[in-house]
Amino acid sequence: MNYFKQILGYARPYKKFAILNIICNVFYALFSALSFIALIPMLDVLFPTAKPGVEKEAIVKPVWNGISNTMDYFKDFMSYRVHEFAHDDSSKALILVISLVIVLFFLKNISNYLAMFFITFLRNGVLKDLRNAIFDKITMLPIAFFSEKRKGDTMARISNDVQEIQSSFLSILELIVREPLTIIFTIIMMLLISPQLTLFVFIFIPLSGFVISRIGKSLKKKSDRVQKEQGNFLSIVEETLGGLKVIKGFNGETTFSNKFKASTYRFFNFSNKLLNRQNFASPTSEFLGITVISILLWYGGRMVLIDGTLDASSFIAYMGLAYNILTPAKAISKASYSVKKGNAAAERVLEILNTTSTLEDKPNAIVKPDFTSEIGINNISFKYEDDLVLKNFSIKVPKGKSIALVGQSGSGKSTIANLVTRFYDVNEGQISIDGQDIRNITKHSLRNLMGLVTQDSILFNDTVKNNILLGKENAKDEEIIDALKIANAWEFVKELPKGIETNIGDAGGKLSGGQKQRLSIARAVLKNPPIMILDEATSALDTESERLVQDALEKMMKNRTSIIIAHRLSTIQNADEIIVMNKGEIAEQGTHNELIAKDGVYKKLVSMQSFE
Incomplete structure (x- = not known):
């Protein structure tokens, strides 16, 4: 219940809809019970128990004698009103009581519709807010959180699991007031008709609840398996779509x-076990209900036919009331299944929502609006x-200098x-900007100072x-075009069917590698940050594309502080300082000419690449 x-x-933001739903459900429960009580005078008109002359003499305005006589008072009052309206015309009396029944059933159903109308806004509102909260959390959590998680599993949580919460947990909100109140009002009416018969109803409800709870114990575990397997096959789909070229190239379609x-077969088996267990609840509760109704028919029939302690019209209305309890009782038994099933989905959703980011801004984190002196990477x-x-x-x-980092992979x-962009935090030492530890700066303002161009051109299925x-x-269109020109991208963008309004496909699939990289550079140029980080921005390009991209990078890096991570050493010869790295430590550092003169690691790397 903690998840619930x-x-x-x-x-909470939708509590007004919850209140309106409760009010409508109260009326629904009340009219539901009264609609069966209204059958009594109709049955009395249809099946009079006394001679017309005697009945006429007996019908006088009743007197209230306390709660214990409520049902008798109601019956006598209705008979008095019907007789007063219709006199001796039975057809008029029948029309009156039938009209009363129709009105009560209409009010019952309109109350039910309004209750469902208001709860819809609450259910869909919670669904929307949950998905928004998960998406915001996904974008806020550090990259390390997702390094071991499958994308498909995360997608399953934000789609299927949230939907399961809506259809299971939130459906209980519809039942939490309506069904218990229907049972309470119905039992009150039944007690007023016959306390003895009502004892059997009190046997049915706990018995049904006990049996259903025994059936549903394993539901959460089975539901959890279904939802995990759903995430698994979504991950396979996502990986297949992402690696389709490799799969086809290696004839891996069959694998x-x-x-x-195999995943969908496991899902098939888990789903069958879950749904068969869930479906067992309804026939079980219905069978228990019919069993009790049968006992009521036997015992109540004796009271009417043998003992004479209950009249026939009251008994028929009583049986209608008893059956009226079955529907909400079944709904409540199903709700216990929903809670267990929704519990598994909620656990998976809340695992993300309750995760605390290790990279949260400190309460007193400062906003850094500019960069003035240097970046310090200190021990x-x-x-x-x-x-x-x-x-x-x-x-x-x-500030204003370019530093290149070179070395073998790893x-x-x-x-x-x-670490400089604070996707991760250092274990020891500190990274500072203008002497301020970046852990004391808000992540938003820190990343505002930086532009990032990565080896993989990360573009989205949208327009240029x-x-x-x-x-x-x-930014205005003119600024976008200027950024494209600096990035040597305007030449090909202006030839696209709709220019900058052209959709570039999933991950920029309609463009070449060099074109995608130049758009990534244009994005960084438009941001116009004081610090630029280039992570092997040209390593995946052919010679011609590399030349265009390198030219774009040189334009972009003018008068900027740059950290350049390079695999191709030809791209960093003009850097102010080159740091040669080996197994996480500095092997050499200096300018290109100084490092060549040292005849060390750097010169060996240059020599190897000159033969490529």
Whole structure:
């Protein structure tokens, strides 16, 4: 129930709809009970128990004698009113009582509709807010949180699991007032008709609840399996779509098809077990209900036919009331299943929502509006898991200077970019900007000072314009075109069918590698940050594209502080300082000419690349 309480917290903004729903449900429950009581005078008109002359003499205005005589008073009052309206015309009396029944059933159903109308806004509002909260949390959590998680599983949580919460947990909100109140009002009416018969009803409700709870004990576990498997096959779909070229190139269609079929087969089995267990609740509760109704018919029939302690019309109305309890009782038994099923979905959703980010801004974090002197990387050590990637690493990056980081794969170059942008926090030491530890600066203002161009050109399934506007949301078209020109991208963009309004496809799939990279550079140019971080921005390009991109980068880096992570050494020869890294430590540092003169690690790297 803790999960349920937390989910209900998202219903607070919609409490007015909850209140209106409760009011309508109160009327629904009341009219539901009264509609059966109204059958009594109709049955008395249809099946009179006394001779017309005697009945006429007996019908006088009744006198209230206290709560214990409520039902007799109601029957006598209705008979008096019907007789007063219709006199001796039975057809008029019948029309009156039938009209009363119709009105009560109409009020009952209109109350039900209004209750459902108002709860719809609450349910869909909570669904919307939950999804928004998860999405915001996903974008706020550090990258490390998702390094071991499948994308498909996260997608399943924000789609299927949230939908399951809406259809299970939130459906209980419809039942939490209406069904118990229907049962309470109905039992009150039944007690007024016959306290003895009502004792049997009190046997049915706990018995049904006990049996249903025994059936539903394993539901949460089975539901959790279903939802995890759903995330698994969504991950397979996502990986297949992302790696379709490789799969086809290696004739791996059958391998991935078998993986997917194995997952859907497990989903098939888990779903069957879950739904069969869930479906067992309804026939079980109905059978228990009919059993009790049968006992009531036997016992109540004796009271009418043998003992004479109950009249026939009251008994028929009583049986209608008894059956009226079955529907809400079944709904409540199903709700217990929904809670268990929704519990598993809520647990998976709240696992994300309740995760605390290790990179939260400190309460007193400062906003840094500008960059004035230098970036300091001071004696830092860092590890992703067990082994240190950086060991006691220190460099200074003065404002306006370009620093290049080179070295073999795994030497820790890209890790520097991840730490400076604070995608991760250092384990030891500190990184500072203008002498201020970046952990004491808000992440938003820190990243506002930086532009990032990565080896993988990360573009979105949108227009050229909207991809570049990520750097500056309110930029004008002229500014976008200027940024494209600096990035050597305007030449090909202006030839596109709709220019900057052209959609570039999923991950920029309609463009070449060089074109995608130049759009990434244009995005960074438009942002116009004082610090630029280039993480192997040209390593995946052909020679011609590299030349265009390199030219764009040089234009962009003018008068900017730059940290350049490079694989191709030809791209960083003009850097103010080159840091040669080896296994997380500095092997050499200096300008290109100084390092060549040293005849050390750097010269060997240059020599190897000259033969490529």
